[in-house]
Amino acid sequence: xxxxxxxxxxxxxxxxxxxxxxxxxxxxxxxxxxxxxxxxxxxxxxxxxxxxxxxxxxxxxxxxxxxxxxxxxxxxxxxxxxxxxxxxxxxxxxxxxxxxxxxxxxxxxxxxxxxxxxxxxxxxxxxxxxxxxxxxxxxxxxxxxxxxxxxxxxxxxxxxxxxxxxxxxxxxxxxxxxxxxxxxxxxxxxxxxxxxxxxxxxxxxxxxxx
Amino acid sequence: xxxxxxxxxxxxxxxxxxxxxxxxxxxxxxxxxxxxxxxxxxxxxxxxxxxxxxxxxxxxxxxxxxxxxxxxxxxxxxxxxxxxxxxxxxxxxxxxxxxxxxxxxxxxxxxxxxxxxxxxxxxxxxxxxxxxxxxxxxxxxxxxxxxxxxxxxxxxxxxxxxxxxxxxxxxxxxxxxxxxxxxxxxxxxxxxxxxxxxxxxxxxxxxxxx
Amino acid sequence: xxxxxxxxxxxxxxxxxxxxxxxxxxxxxxxxxxxxxxxxxxxxxxxxxxxxxxxxxxxxxxxxxxxxxxxxxxxxxxxxxxxxxxxxxxxxxxxxxxxxxxxxxxxxxxxxxxxxxxxxxxxxxxxxxxxxxxxxxxxxxxxxxxxxxxxxxxxxxxxxxxxxxxxxxxxxxxxxxxxxxxxxxxxxxxxxxxxxxxxxxxxxxxxxxx
Numbered sequence: 001x002x003x004x005x006x007x008x009x010x011x012x013x014x015x016x017x018x019x020x021x022x023x024x025x026x027x028x029x030x031x032x033x034x035x036x037x038x039x040x041x042x043x044x045x046x047x048x049x050x051x052x053x054x055x056x057x058x059x060x061x062x063x064x065x066x067x068x069x070x071x072x073x074x075x076x077x078x079x080x081x082x083x084x085x086x087x088x089x090x091x092x093x094x095x096x097x098x099x100x101x102x103x104x105x106x107x108x109x110x111x112x113x114x115x116x117x118x119x120x121x122x123x124x125x126x127x128x129x130x131x132x133x134x135x136x137x138x139x140x141x142x143x144x145x146x147x148x149x150x151x152x153x154x155x156x157x158x159x160x161x162x163x164x165x166x167x168x169x170x171x172x173x174x175x176x177x178x179x180x181x182x183x184x185x186x187x188x189x190x191x192x193x194x195x196x197x198x199x200x201x202x203x204x205x206x207x208x209x210x
Numbered sequence: 211x212x213x214x215x216x217x218x219x220x221x222x223x224x225x226x227x228x229x230x231x232x233x234x235x236x237x238x239x240x241x242x243x244x245x246x247x248x249x250x251x252x253x254x255x256x257x258x259x260x261x262x263x264x265x266x267x268x269x270x271x272x273x274x275x276x277x278x279x280x281x282x283x284x285x286x287x288x289x290x291x292x293x294x295x296x297x298x299x300x301x302x303x304x305x306x307x308x309x310x311x312x313x314x315x316x317x318x319x320x321x322x323x324x325x326x327x328x329x330x331x332x333x334x335x336x337x338x339x340x341x342x343x344x345x346x347x348x349x350x351x352x353x354x355x356x357x358x359x360x361x362x363x364x365x366x367x368x369x370x371x372x373x374x375x376x377x378x379x380x381x382x383x384x385x386x387x388x389x390x391x392x393x394x395x396x397x398x399x400x401x402x403x404x405x406x407x408x409x410x411x412x413x414x415x416x417x418x419x420x
Numbered sequence: 421x422x423x424x425x426x427x428x429x430x431x432x433x434x435x436x437x438x439x440x441x442x443x444x445x446x447x448x449x450x451x452x453x454x455x456x457x458x459x460x461x462x463x464x465x466x467x468x469x470x471x472x473x474x475x476x477x478x479x480x481x482x483x484x485x486x487x488x489x490x491x492x493x494x495x496x497x498x499x500x501x502x503x504x505x506x507x508x509x510x511x512x513x514x515x516x517x518x519x520x521x522x523x524x525x526x527x528x529x530x531x532x533x534x535x536x537x538x539x540x541x542x543x544x545x546x547x548x549x550x551x552x553x554x555x556x557x558x559x560x561x562x563x564x565x566x567x568x569x570x571x572x573x574x575x576x577x578x579x580x581x582x583x584x585x586x587x588x589x590x591x592x593x594x595x596x597x598x599x600x601x602x603x604x605x606x607x608x609x610x611x612x613x614x615x616x617x618x619x620x621x622x623x624x625x626x627x628x629x630x
Contacts, residue, residue: 025411030410031407031408031409031411033366033408034356037339048263052472053478055265055477064326067328067329068328081411082411116484118484118487118488119484119487122460122487129457133558137557138347138353138355138356140352146454146559150451150453152453153451153453156453198452198453199451199452201446201449201450201455201498201501239621241617241618241620241621243570243573243576244565244566247549247565247572250542265475268474268475270539271474271539274538277538278538347557348553348563348565348566349566
């Protein structure tokens with residue numbers, strides 16, 4: 001049953017990242033094939049890197065549903081994205097859902113492959129951020145990862161909460177995953193709504209003179 | 211005999227992509243080592259990603275000829291590219307040959323590794339487009355993949371024609387591969403010569419008001 | 421004992437590249453998490469690609485020290501980098517040490533995995549240059565790899581000297597590694613100090629008319 005939950009989580013994460021890839025394709029006014037490619041590699045990029053690093057079979061090779069989800073979303077958004085009023089808002093929030101979900105998923109898969117907690121958390125962050133990073137680099141957009149507001153931190157918190165909870169409590173993994181995703185998503189939501197930031201390198205300059 | 215054909219196709223694809231990498235190196239006025247690096251990772255990039263995703267041994271590790279081809283082409287173009295009159299034209303057409311050949315090759319290798327038709331077609335597109343995408347990203351050029359004219363579509367058609375033909379007809383795989391490469395190359399050729407495009411996202415804006 | 425030396429070399433290479441990633445993060449005024457991510461993927465990027473291509477277990481999965489080194493350096497530089505007077509100079513020289521060390525290390529690991537000399541040298545260059553390339557692409561900086569001064573050439577010489585020495589002489593591998601690193605580092609040092617360059621493509625234009 002937990003493995004069903006993991007698969008659903010994976011499909012949801014792939015779907016929302018595929019949507020962000022398609023929306024970037026719409027900003028760049030690509031054709032349908034461009035939408036399909038941006039959707040696919042944004043959707044499956046993070047998990048592919050995770051599986052390659054863990055030397056697991058890449059998840060979308062054996063199970064066609066992942067590609068079908070990406071391509072369906074690409075087609076839908078190609079024809080209907082223009083009906084969406086605020087596409088960038090949809091992009092940002094979809095990305096936030098995918099970020100939190102993939103962080104937990106990556107950490108879970110890494111840990112069940114035998115990785116230590118720290119390695120699992122790092123692989124959760126890689127899974128969560130790589131698809132979006134590749135999307136932004138290919139499209140020539142400034143990476144969300146490097147923007148002022150909190151971004152990777154949300155993935156870090158999601159993965160860390162999940163790993164600590166399943167390692168140290170009796171809470172069921174599904175519940176732990178939901179809590180961890182909720183916390184990570186809330187942090188990213190706060191960053192989007194209230195422009196939450198962490199202290200940046202420069203802001204510390206004054207302190208040197210105290 | 212078909213495996214010989216596959217190897218030859220691979221060497222041709224690696225060679226033409228290595229040439230495109232070298233030509234981008236010439237546009238950036240790199241030194242000989244820069245030519246060698248651009249030729250090598252453009253030539254072997256797509257196939258490397260394909261093999262890593264399929265968890266096959268990476269093709270150029272066991273067989274030195276692939277690296278030799280890349281390095282030979284880099285040296286030749288470093289010394290003789292300035293004699294080529296229209297280097298960008300040679301780049302574009304070499305890229306078109308490699309695109310069609312690698313799409314069929316990637317699809318064939320994926321299918322013979324047990325991938326389903328849809329997964330095989332996607333891996334064909336990945337094999338065909340990744341080397342050129344990496345080349346353009348590293349060199350800071352606008353990716354051919356994102357230009358107006360049809361590009362990835364040619365790879366999609368090549369891979370799809372090949373997979374459908376070998377799965378559903380008695381046509382020999384070599385012949386199917388030649389037909390598929392011919393069709394994909396013709397589509398890309400049309401795009402280069404006549405600026406063929408697919409309808410883009412923006413062009414649909416008017417339709418919303420119909 | 422040689423395997424201890426290889427591990428130390430690896431940790432040193434990871435550490436200096438992690439430092440370069442952190443310094444780029446400081447130039448981009450990132451937050452602490454940004455420092456951690458830039459340090460980590462610059463530090464482990466080259467070796468990860470090497471291991472994935474060779475189909476070895478990725479080196480930092482089983483041994484947590486690599487991630488600990490990256491994260492420690494990220495934290496130290498986040499708090500203390502502003503005390504370093506000439507950060508770009510430290511970045512360039514750290515990168516030079518990492519470049520020479522990783523070239524030898526990558527070649528050694530590839531050869532001990534059964535790769536031929538040429539393949540081992542190319543994998544040495546990939547190991548040495550990929551982390552820095554990814555760092556520069558993600559941060560939107562012009563890649564060091566593409567700058568005028570000699571860069572990849574130093575990695576090429578390091579890897580080549582090492583492979584030729586261990587294959588053809590009785591010199592102990594540790595000594596061969598030290599010699600090869602020294603030579604590669606010296607070449608890169610010359611390039612930094614005296615702006616050594618190789619003849620570039622354009623500079624040959626005049627020769628055509630001789």
